[in-house]
Amino acid sequence: MEEILNKIRARNPNQPEFLQAVEEVLTSIADFVEKNPQYKRANIIERIVEPDRVFIFRVPWTTDDGDVMVNRGFRVEFNNAIGPYKGGLRFHPTVNLSVIKFLGFEQIFKNALTTLPLGGGKGGSDFDPKGRSDDEVMRFCQNFMNELYKYLGPDIDVPAGDIGVGAREIGFLFGQYKKLTGRFNGVLTGKGLNWGGSLIRPEATGYGSVYFAEEMLMTRGETLEGKVCLVSGSGNVAQYTVEKIIQLGGKVVTLSDSSGFIYDPAGIDDEKLEYVKELKNVRRGRIKEYADEYKVEYTPANSDLDYNPMWAIKADCAFPSATQNEINKKDAENLVKNGVYVISEGANMPTTPEGVDIFLKAKVLYGPGKAANAGGVSVSGLEMSQNSQHLSWTREEVDNKLRGIMVAIHEQCRKYGMEEDGFCNYVNGANIAGFKKVADSMLDQGVV
Secondary structure, three states, X not given: OHHHHHHHHHHOOOOHHHHHHHXXXXXXXXXXXXXXXXXXXXXXHHHHOOOOEEEEEEEEEEOOOOOEEEEEEEEEEEEOOOOOEEEEXXXXXOOOHHHHHHHHHHHXXXXXXXXXXXXEEEXXXXXXXXOOOHHHHHHHHHHHHHHHHHHOEOOOEEEEOEOOEOHHHHHHHHHHHXXXXXXXXXXXXXXXXXXXXXXXXXXXXXXXXXXXXXXXXXXXXOOOOOOEEEEOOOOHHHHHHHHXXXXXXXXXXXEEEOOXXXXXXXXOOHHHHHHHHHHHHXXXXXXXXXXXXXXXXXXXXXXXXXXXXXHHOOOOEEEOOOOOOOXXXXXXXXXXXXXXXXXXXXXXXXXXXXXXXXXXXHOOEEEOHHHHOOHXXXXXXXXXXXXXXXXXXXXXXXXXXXXXXXXXXXXHHHHHHEOOOOOEOHHHHHHHHHHHXXXXXXXXXXXX
16 A cells, blocks of 8 residues: 555645545555455556546636736546536635645545445635625636536536635526526536525535534434534534534534634524624624624634644534644644544544544544535535426425435444444544445446
């Protein structure tokens, strides 16, 4: 396996996020592959780490002042062994080829775990929608779709939203796709309810990560009732993570954004959560305004520290819901030291490899992102099903299906992750279960 990893490192220089994701998966599945030589004979690993294709394109657009701007667009179609490419679009200044490849690679296994027929892909741009007018965002999205539409189709590649791509952006992207192709089909998910969207889709990732935490707790005869929870981020995933925790009787005491975090020891209730939604979704303000409104502690971000003080607050559960690598080794040590024994990742790869090692060594209930945050793509898949049948399911139907999918993901992780001492290594379980499904499908379909 180390020989294979060295080849991958040599072939993909200057792609740290992608290499981190690949190393985590390959290390996790090494023993399983060794016991199943059919995967080695067919060179499955070398094939699965190489995308089917990568598109990089120029996106020119104009500001409201008439200035011409240029951004870079990406789409990585990674693997379609079990279904059409499926994965979100991310609009953020940090987007580059390494980030998109890491996200697309993770998506292969995440989608396989959902039990739905979805392949893995990802896309986006280094465009930053923050501070831009609706007209500027519309012009960017239209020009982005002018290139991307050529590669999409409901049975080919179906993007969705991600960081920086919400209902507004999906609407503009879909409108341009429809204009260019003359087709009204399920080529994007996360659509508005009036034109093909699914109930529960905005809530799905956050709800799913909480359902996964609840399943992990149930293995110890516990629930979220009365648990003190740390949640990072304050966007879509974080908001609905908080909402579901409140519904299940837990207490959330933190939220954050890039500027800092708030600590509300009384807990974020329904009224405060509505304030956060209006602050972030409508006014697009900063989380510090919450601290000013409710007179609670606010800690600004400090890049000089080698840890995040938010992860040093005493609690029972943590839901990292912001971005990749937000929990380092020191943060993981602080979490464990301060009583956190449940970590359910709402973000993609929010914990560094050193942090993951700390969680596994401490034998806490640790749900990695590819399992715990699969609720979003799961409901995207359910939206595709509704589109293909030209119907809409009720909120209760979709939520029940989401809960069932998260239960099934948890069961798969336990099937392949149980160790001799009774501890479940959810990292190994998720990676092996996802890999096996995709690898077996690749074997069935030949060398293509």
